[in-house]
Amino acid sequence: MNYEVTISDDFWNRYRGLVKHRMIPYQWDVLNDAADITIEKERDDASIPNEKSHAIENFKIAAKRAQGEHYGWVFQDSDVYKWLEAAAYTLCYEWDAKLKETADEVVDLISAAQEEDGYLNTYFSIMEPGRRYKRLGESHELYCAGHFLEAAVAYHQAAGSDKVLETAVKLADHICSTFGEGNGQIRGVDGHEEIEIGLMRLYHLTGNEKYMDTASFFLRERGKDPGFFMRQNREDGGRPLIAGLDRFPLKYYQMHRPVLEQDTAEGHAVRLVYLSTALADLAAETGNEELAGTCRKIWRNIVDKRMYITGGIGSTVHGESFTLDHDLPNDTMYCETCASVGLIFFARQMLMIEASSEYADVMERALYNTVLAGAALDGRHFFYVNPLEAVPDKSAKDPGKSHVKTVRPQWLGCACCPPNLARLIASLDKYIYTVRKDEILVNLFIGSELKLRDAGKDIVIRQECRYPRSGTILFYVTNKGGDVLDLKIRIASWSTVHTGAVDNVEAEICAQKGYWKIGVPAGEHTIAFNMDIDPKRWYSDPRVSENIGKAAIARGPFVYCAESIDNGKDLHCLLLPKNAELDHEWREELLEGVGIIKARGKRLIDADSSGALYRGSKDLRTEECEITMIPYYAWANRGENEMRVWLNETEGEGKP
Ligand code: FUB
Ligand code: ZN
Secondary structure, eight states: OOEEEEEOOHHHHHHHHHIIIIIHHHHHHHHTTOSOOOEEOSSSOTTSOOSOOOHHHHHHHHTTSSOSOOOSOTTTHHHHHHHHHHHHHHHHHSOOHHHHHHHHHHHHHHHHHSOTTSOOOHHHHHTOGGGTTSOHHHHOHHHHHHHHHHHHHHHHHHHOOHHHHHHHHHHHHHHHHHBSSSTTSBOOOOSSOOHHHHHHHHHHHHOOHHHHHHHHHHHHHTTTSTTHHHHHHHHHOSOOSSTTGGGSOGGGGTOSSOGGGOOSOOSBHHHHHHHHHHHHHHHHHHTOHHHHHHHHHHHHHIIIIIBOTTSOBOOBTGGGBOOSTTOOOSSSOOOBHHHHHHHHHHHHHHHHHOOOHHHHHHHHHHIIIIIHHTBOTTSSOBOSBOOSEEOHHHHHHOGGGTTOOSSOOSEESSOSHHHHHHHHHHTGGGTSEEEETTEEEEOSOOSEEEEEEETTEEEEEEEEEOTTTOSEEEEEEEEOSSSOEEEEEEOOTTOSOEEEEETTEEEOOOEETTEEEEEEOSEEEEEEEEEOOOEEEEOOOTTOGGGTTEEEEEETTEEEEEEHHHHOSOGGGEEEETTOOOEEEEETTSTTSEEEEEEEEEEEEEOOTTOOSSOSSOOEEEEEEEEEEEEGGGTTSSSSOOEESSEEEESSOOOO
């Protein structure tokens, strides 16, 4: 259905302005090696390339407009594609002729780097043309292709570029004829899912079912032939494209079992959520219940057992992966920014399968916490990994924590996250509402206007709010179509008290799968919705061993954390009394405007002067203190700092 959404929200417009005016130009300079910055390795690993990006130069070399060798990861092209996609979305909310000119030049360059038969990948074109598709477990050829297809769809829609679409169709046609179950075709998949998403998007744009069929082939083929990568590697015989990747277990690639038999979230977290996103898209498009069932099982396992309170996923740096149920360490975790971006993609597609608010709840959780934490408030520093507990000294000296950075780098050797975050924020208008055949869901509370004129419907929904500062949201709905509009407003899972009124008459809020369903007749109507947004304590399932005796504080969608800049060092010595009041205070001047939370707390003091590491008695006392917390997304914006989300609890009220 055709509709458009315009965002008019202070909180988000600051971010969208940041993407448009800071991230896009900055990332462009980085991709051109024109920024005077330090590129950091994402962890302590000598094999990580971090001298430069070289991403645009790689295209110039492949297009024979420059000479030289490819530099960077085999998937370096995807940085350019994600940049192009993000730039495309920004053009939709702020037209910019100069940016369009640059983007057109990028499209020209990409198209010049494309080979005659449609193949597109700078690494293989420049360095090893003979190894095309020979080592798919590592090559990321289809992963990069998927990112280009996504970018092409976005840029074609934003700027009407035919050239980008022609290049994409040529690439997709080449892939569709090369891969499949037919004679002479490669019956295999890429080690990193993404092509499936790209092909589905091209299908949605063009209506050409061939693209959906090939996406379906890739999805269903995964895990059917577990020996595929190993066989390919043996036949290829050459040096690995990514050292050590072939030692990861099949689960890393979601290859341990046919996809439709998978019911837990396994392996590399970004891969898993990209896989699930495409699977859910295909399920919604075809109405296939078996596919939808698999999506639900994977979703359940993530959300019920393997997701952090911040919406982060991936419990270990080893393979950037999930581990096991309830294994959620706060200080060695991975919680890659891209994984939460992907989780949001997955949630959005699940809403096309069914109108259940839990998908939007998770979307909001990941967005307002891990995703936002992925960028500094200046839009030019980025986290790849998002800890829930960090101590600078430990990150510096413990090799097991080299991935847990406490200052956001300017750029990373593997730069998947910064442009991923940019493309998500720039396309946020696509997440606020879900327009289903017979209903409209309000998923996110973001000041905005939705205009829908299609299939006999003529609807405008204006959402006004100061969320997340306040939990009061107003909707002005104009329904000019003849039919009653089924509008469903999400009742956020964090709100315990909510009230509503329709045309100033108090209404009973009947929840339907977590949404307040309102039949809006023709005419103009006002709907008011109030959710309590008071700070609350949250606790973990006791099977999460790390969080026993600890509480996390959240206000609305924002998870809070304590930083040493406000609370002194050794945050593990802070004790939050179980009944201490949690006072919220808006601070306009702090961190671009944040609500801080204060509580009367205690600090453990060592009363044993011996300094002995182990003692026969527990000689500790406590002193009163004030605990100050800020929203998690804003941490690490005031210099290097200790940080902690889960605070130790103690009895009492904390009153002096
Ligand atoms: O492999 C390509 C990207 O690099 C993945 O999505 C990220 O997790 C990082 O490993
Ligand atoms: Zn990433």
